[in-house]
Amino acid sequence: xxxxxLGKPLEDTGALPTRYYLHEVLRSLDxxxxxEAVQLLRMSKGALxxxxxxxMVRQQVIFRxxxxxxxxxxxxxxxxxxxxxxxxxxxxxxxxFQKKPVEKLAQYEETLTLEKSARAIxxxxxxxxxxxxxx
Amino acid sequence: xxxxxxxxIQPDDDYQRILRRIDELTVDLxxxxxxxxxxxxxxxxxxxx
Numbered sequence: 001x002x003x004x005x006l007g008k009p010l011e012d013t014g015a016l017p018t019r020y021y022l023h024e025v026l027r028s029l030d031x032x033x034x035x036e037a038v039q040l041l042r043m044s045k046g047a048l049x050x051x052x053x054x055x056m057v058r059q060q061v062i063f064r065x066x067x068x069x070x071x072x073x074x075x076x077x078x079x080x081x082x083x084x085x086x087x088x089x090x091x092x093x094x095x096x097f098q099k100k101p102v103e104k105l106a107q108y109e110e111t112l113t114l115e116k117s118a119r120a121i122x123x124x125x126x127x128x129x130x131x132x133x134x135x
Numbered sequence: 136x137x138x139x140x141x142x143x144i145q146p147d148d149d150y151q152r153i154l155r156r157i158d159e160l161t162v163d164l165x166x167x168x169x170x171x172x173x174x175x176x177x178x179x180x181x182x183x184x
Contacts, residue, residue, distance in 0.1 A: 052166070055166060056166050056167065056170070059161075059164040059166055059167035060167060062164060063161060063164060063167055066160045070160075
């Protein structure tokens with residue numbers, strides 16, 4: 001109850017107990033909301049009481065970042081392979097009767113851009129998390 | 136691989152594969168690494184019991 005009433009309005013001040021922030025960080029992590037988790041971790045630094053718990057949560061977020069990044073890298077590799085195949089065989093006559101290669105290629109390229117951008121965001125978050133740990 | 140030190144597992148075991156992956160991902164995350172290792176050890180012990 002107290003968390004719900006006072007939590008959000010006071011969150012930005014960094015005046016809440018570390019436990020509050022860490023609980024919220026783990027909740028963000030459950031939803032793979034890495035951006036929010038990083039922001040909360042940063043805010044919680046000012047209210048630092050339990051350094052070891054904070055450090056453990058920070059490492060958990062970094063780990064999740066890496067796992068997600070790995071997933072994006074695998075998909076990027078797969079999409080790049082498909083694009084290369086499509087470009088190579090795109091003009092084979094029997095394929096003209098299947099899905100339009102140009103449309104397919106555009107879809108792949110669009111997905112590739114999104115995947116790369118997601119990976120770059122996670123990369124940025126990971127660097128940020130390492131910096132928070134140093135200071 | 137340091138993470139595997141002291142853990143009794145076969146080379147083709149799934150645990151081996153998972154530990155290798157954890158090892159790669161937690162090189163600079165010592166506390167988390169330790170925690171994972173304890174969990175994995177408990178898992179291996181339960182499996183062999």
